[in-house]
Amino acid sequence: MYIPKVAIVGRPNVGKSSLFNWLIGQRVSIVDPVAGVTRDRVTFLLDLNPEADEPQYIELIDTGGIGIVDEDNLSEHIEEQINIALQTANLVLFVTDSRSGIVPLDIEVSERLRKLASPVLLVANKSDNERDEKNANEFQRFGWQVITISVKQKKGRINLTETIKENLIANNLFDPNTPNIIDPIMKLAIVGRRNVGKSTFINTLLNEDRVITANIPGTTRDSIDVRFDMDGKTFIAIDTPGFLRRKGIKNDLQFYSANRAEKSIRQADVVLMFFEACSQIQTLEKQLLGFIKEEMKPCIFIVNKWDTMVNQMPTERWAEYIHETFPDFRFAPIAFITGKTGKNIKMALNHAQMLFNQARQHIPTPQLNKLVTAALDNNPPPLYHFHKPKVYYASQVATNPPTIVMFTNMPDAFSTQYQRYLVNFLRDELPFAEIPIRLIIRKREGNIDKNKKQKN
Numbered sequence: 512m513y514i515p516k517v518a519i520v521g522r523p524n525v526g527k528s529s530l531f532n533w534l535i536g537q538r539v540s541i542v543d544p545v546a547g548v549t550r551d552r553v554t555f556l557l558d559l560n561p562e563a564d565e566p567q568y569i570e571l572i573d574t575g576g577i578g579i580v581d582e583d584n585l586s587e588h589i590e591e592q593i594n595i596a597l598q599t600a601n602l603v604l605f606v607t608d609s610r611s612g613i614v615p616l617d618i619e620v621s622e623r624l625r626k627l628a629s630p631v632l633l634v635a636n637k638s639d640n641e642r643d644e645k646n647a648n649e650f651q652r653f654g655w656q657v658i659t660i661s662v663k664q665k666k667g668r669i670n671l672t673e674t675i676k677e678n679l680i681a682n683n684l685f686d687p688n689t690p691n692i693i694d695p696i697m698k699l700a701i702v703g704r705r706n707v708g709k710s711t712f713i714n715t716l717l718n719e720d721r722v723i724t725a726n727i728p729g730t731t732r733d734s735i736d737v738r739f740d741m742d743g744k745t746f747i748a749i750d751t752p753g754f755l756r757r758k759g760i761k762n763d764l765q766f767y768s769a770n771r772a773e774k775s776i777r778q779a780d781v782v783l784m785f786f787e788a789c790s791q792i793q794t795l796e797k798q799l800l801g802f803i804k805e806e807m808k809p810c811i812f813i814v815n816k817w818d819t820m821v822n823q824m825p826t827e828r829w830a831e832y833i834h835e836t837f838p839d840f841r842f843a844p845i846a847f848i849t850g851k852t853g854k855n856i857k858m859a860l861n862h863a864q865m866l867f868n869q870a871r872q873h874i875p876t877p878q879l880n881k882l883v884t885a886a887l888d889n890n891p892p893p894l895y896h897f898h899k900p901k902v903y904y905a906s907q908v909a910t911n912p913p914t915i916v917m918f919t920n921m922p923d924a925f926s927t928q929y930q931r932y933l934v935n936f937l938r939d940e941l942p943f944a945e946i947p948i949r950l951i952i953r954k955r956e957g958n959i960d961k962n963k964k965q966k967n
Contacts, residue, residue, distance in 0.1 A: 514556070515684040516570045517675060518600035520593065520624070522616040523576025525608045526636040529662045531555070531573040534672070554736055559676055559685070567685065569675070570738075572596050577620050600629050601684050602675065607650055609635045609643040609659065621653045630678050634671065635659045697867040698747045699860075700775045700808075703785030704795050708815040712785070712850035713737055713750050716860075741860060749775045776803060780870065780911070781863045782810045788820045788829070788847070792836050800837055807912040807947040809866040810843045811859060817847040818854070842938060844945050869946050870911045879905050879941075883917065886936040895924030903955050913941075914949040922952040 519527045535555045553573040560567040574593045597603065605624055607617055624631050635647035638659040647659045658674055660667030679685030701709045717739050737748045776782055782803050786792065803810050812833055820829075830845050837843075844866075846859040883905045892900045898921065905917040915937070919925065925933075934948050 514568050514570050515601045515679050516572060516596075516599055517602045517604060517679075518572040518574060518596040519604045519606060520574050520577060520597065520620070521606035522614070522620055525576075525606045526662050527576070527606050528553075528573055530604075530606060530634065530636060530660070531571060533662045533665070533668065534571060554738075559672055569679070569685070572600065577616070577623070597624075597627060597629075600627075601682065602678050603627065603629055603631045604675075605631050605633045605653075605655065607633060607635050607647075609638040609647040609650075612646050612649050613652075630682065631655045632674060632678065633657045636662055638666070639664050696745045696747055697781060697864060698749060698779045699863055700749045700751060700779035700782045701785065702751050702776060702782055702799060702803075703813075704793060704799075707785045707787045708850045709785055710750055712783075712813075712815065712848075712856065713748050715850055715853045716748065716856060741857070744864070746860070749779060751775045773802060776808060777806055779808060781866050782808045783813050783859070783863065784810050785813045785815050786833075788814050788816045792832070797836070800840065804839060804947075807949055809863075809870050809912075809946040810840065811863055811866065812840070812843055812845040813859060814845065814847045815850050818849040818852070842945050842947075866946055869943055870913065872913070872942050873910055874907050874913075874941055876904070876906050879907060879915065882937060882940050883933075885940075886933055889936070890932060892924055892929055895921050898924075900924035909949075912947045912949050913943050914951065916951045916953055918953050918955045920955060922954050925952050 519531055521527050531553065535557050555571050556568045557571045558566040558568055574596045575590075577590075577593060603624060605620065607613070633650050633653060633655040635650055635657055638644045638647050639661045643661075644659050647657060650657050656674070658667065658671050660671055676685060701712060703709055717737065737750065739746055739748065784796075784800065784803065786796065800810075814826075814829055814833075817826075826845075826847050829847070833845060834841050844862055846855060846862065848855040848859055850856065883902060887902060894900075901920045903918045903920075905915055908914050908916050917933075930950055930952065934950050937950075938944055938948060
């Protein structure tokens with residue numbers, strides 16, 4: 512299924528990322544007064560028919576500022592990402608600043624865009640008042656249709672989206688009467704500390720330089736959604752900024768990067784937790800695993816750059832090291848890969864798909880109650896204040912993660928240690944072998960049908 516691509520381009524600090532966030536209704540791209548914040552291509556599937564029963568998507572692309580001189584000498588890489596966005600876009604939104612009017616760099620951008628085969632819409636942002644809107648008339652000299660908007664004042668959004676539709680329809684790229692429905696797909700959050708090889712992993716996965724990579728800490732600033740296909744299935748890989756310890760966050764940019772990364776974990780179906788084979792596990796990674804545990808996300812430990820350890824350390828020793836460091840994640844699978852060459856990457860993706868499927872399964876109540884009874888018979892809970900705890904019945908009430916509620920007469924009788932036993936017993940017997948299971952112990956309230964357990 513083809514999805515039209517719409518790229519947002521322009522010189523630095525004209526409000527490209529603000530426009531991107533405004534159109535999609537979320538704070539995805541980082542917005543900061545410092546020029547050059549956006550480096551990679553940040554994408555989002557935007558439904559242009561939100562009021563209709565059937566969706567009609569475009570892929571909206573945010574890019575770095577054309578002409579930026581990057582503080583970390585990544586200007587060439589940023590320019591390459593902008594060029595890819597321009598060459599693949601079906602429609603280009605050329606964003607300018609109505610308050611400042613035409614500046615020399617706008618002219619350079621316009622000359623570059625004239626060489627494209629794709630149509631161009633000129634979006635005059637910061638048209639906050641009548642004076643600014645009159646200033647926007649100056650941009651008509653470029654020869655493209657001018658749409659005045661104000662992201663700050665939230666003016667012009669409907670006119671802009673309707674104009675985008677009209678242009679795509681005119682170029683046979685958009686049919687408002689034919690939905691391009693997207694099936695549910697697995698979202699993978701790629702997380703870890705800085706320079707552990709997350710972006711290289713994604714570039715190898717796609718066989719293209721989709722994300723900027725460099726031996727500079729903090730190269731990736733936004734969380735970047737990358738759609739790709741493998742073996743007939745569509746996935747979304749979310750490249751996240753390298754995590755910093757909270758006391759290591761020194762500015763707003765690092766703060767927003769960390770928040771984006773945490774949000775990506777919340778939204779992910781499966782988390783790929785990256786380690787560097789030649790480095791020890793750090794406090795930062797322990798903190799990150801604590802967050803993954805809190806969110807109860809299926810997780811695969813990815814030991815990257817394994818080529819540096821060949822014939823130096825067996826995989827079993829590294830696996831034991833991980834299990835000793837993170838005993839609560841003994842159920843999580845471990846993959847040893849070399850992201851730069853692609854070794855074992857496909858195997859890790861296939862395993863992630865298995866975890867995705869596990870987390871979506873629902874166990875019938877009769878089957879679950881038989882297993883709970885077996886667990887209690889195998890290892891009865893200890894007496895609590897000289898009374899025997901009773902379990903009336905259990906039921907799976909949710910998926911992602913599998914959530915099991917167990918009704919009893921004395922919830923306090925089930926210690927953390929005993930609950931861990933129950934979860935491990937169920938994990939061994941149910942198709943949840945490698946994912947977190949949430950167990951909730953509740954006191955039976957009211958008159959529950961006494962025959963419920965027997966019927967189940």
